[in-house]
Amino acid sequence: MSLEPLDKMEKPKNNVPLLFFGIMIVFLVCAFLFLVMIYEREQPRITMISDISRFGLSKDVSVEVNDNKSGIRSIEIVLFQDNKRAPVFQKVFPRQGYFTGVGPRQSIENFTVHTSSLGLREGVAELVVTVTDFSWWNWMAGNVVVDKFPIIVDTKPPKINLKDSPHYIKAGSAGLVIYKISEPVVKHGVLINDYFNPGFPLADKGDGVYGATIGLPFDLERLEKTYVMAVDEAGNESKAAFGMTLRVNRKVTDRIDISDGFLASKLPEFELYYPELTGAPLEQYLKVNNDIRQLNYKKVQEVCMKSLPDRLWEGRFNRMARSSRRAGFADYRSYFYQGKKIDQQVHLGVDLASVRHAKVEAANRGMVVFAEYLGIYGNTVILDHGQGVFSLYSHLGQIDVAINDRVEKGAVLGLTGNTGMAGGDHLHFSMLINGVFVNPVEWWDAQWLKINFLNYL
Incomplete structure (x- = not known):
């Protein structure tokens, strides 16, 4: 066996720079992905569940907010009319971490707006919903979405004009009540002791004229409440009482x-x-x-x-x-x-x-x-x-x-x-x-x- 001179033997390669370079690449990729994640630019989504085209004296509002990335940070809802700004709802969510899922990804909020206490006039107004998320985008202020919903403030209840109703009626009998309503409504009819009899249009009698067929239970002994009711598109309710004489049947x-x-x-x-x-x-x-x-x-x-x-x-x-x-x-x-x-x-x-x-x-x-x-x-x-x-x-x-x-x-x-x-x-x-x-x-x-x-x- 022959021995080669030491100076001719192959020296081991130095892999330290290559390893360092690889680590840096991985680090930079991870850092990039992390920054993309926390600086995400996907805006929250707002869905108005309830019909808010008209606001009466009070209005039940239901709104859904979704943010699938960083999560919801805050929700603010304000009514604007002319130069008046009237806050109606606000909610801030606490931070739950610093990476993904910092805030809730979905929130359904139900609340009531008492229009009468806001000092708004009858007519057009605007409901503005502002939502921010927990993204670090925008100098850590998060993504902001603003949705505007036009509404009509209508706090005046419909007027009911009673036209015909039975004067005498037996328990177990039926009758017809006819009435006129001053504006389009979403619900109307006659209540007999809180039992609702829905109304129907009588087109031959003219615009806004309705009838309701009423039936009295066989065992009814007293008429405590008898009135026509109507609810308009803004949720305003009217009632018009009328009288009937009840005749009780013998058993x-x-x-x-x-x-x-x-x-x-x-x-x-x-x-x-x-x-x-x-x-x-x-x-x-x-x-x-x-x-x-x-x-x-x-x-x-x-x-x-x-x-x-x-x-x-x-x-x-x-x-x-x-x-x-x-x-x-x-x-x-x-x-x-x-x-x-x-x-x-x-x-x-x-x-x-x-x-x-x-x-x-x-x-x-x-x-x-x-x-x-x-x-x-x-x-x-x-x-x-x-x-x-x-x-x-x-x-x-x-x-x-x-x-x-x-x-x-x-x-x-x-x-x-x-x-x-x-x-x-x-x-x-x-x-x-x-x-x-x-x-x-x-x-x-x-x-x-x-x-x-x-x-x-």
């Missing part, structure tokens, strides 16, 4: 005897639709006659709370042809089992019996808004006749219409039967006004309809 009682045979024939049907029913037959029956009955009432009211604005019905409502009455409206029924009173309910319709599987016809022109099984009512059809008027047909053995069908007076809806809480083949017929059961007999009376409705419509 009519009825007795229903429940047999073991009836329970044996009816309960399997309810168990099919309500599998949660448990217990002895009588216990199940009482659950159906109470709990399920209330659920069914609520469903009917829900269906009948929204009505077509146009009147579809014409003239009197037809009673089922060649039928005899078996039970009346608002009969107070006592239920007996083995000679002992077990329950009490009120019958909210008229029972009409004809031949078995008789044709059930629409009492008047309308639109089908319900057509299915409904507990104690069995197979049921509900028609909307417009302007708050509804008719209900139940215990049907067969349904021949579907939801949204438009039907003429006399159109076949189905056939009678004994579904639901029916002891025999018959039709249970009800009338409702905005979800309130009223006496169907009145709607079969052409003279009553003329005096209470048609003379004014």
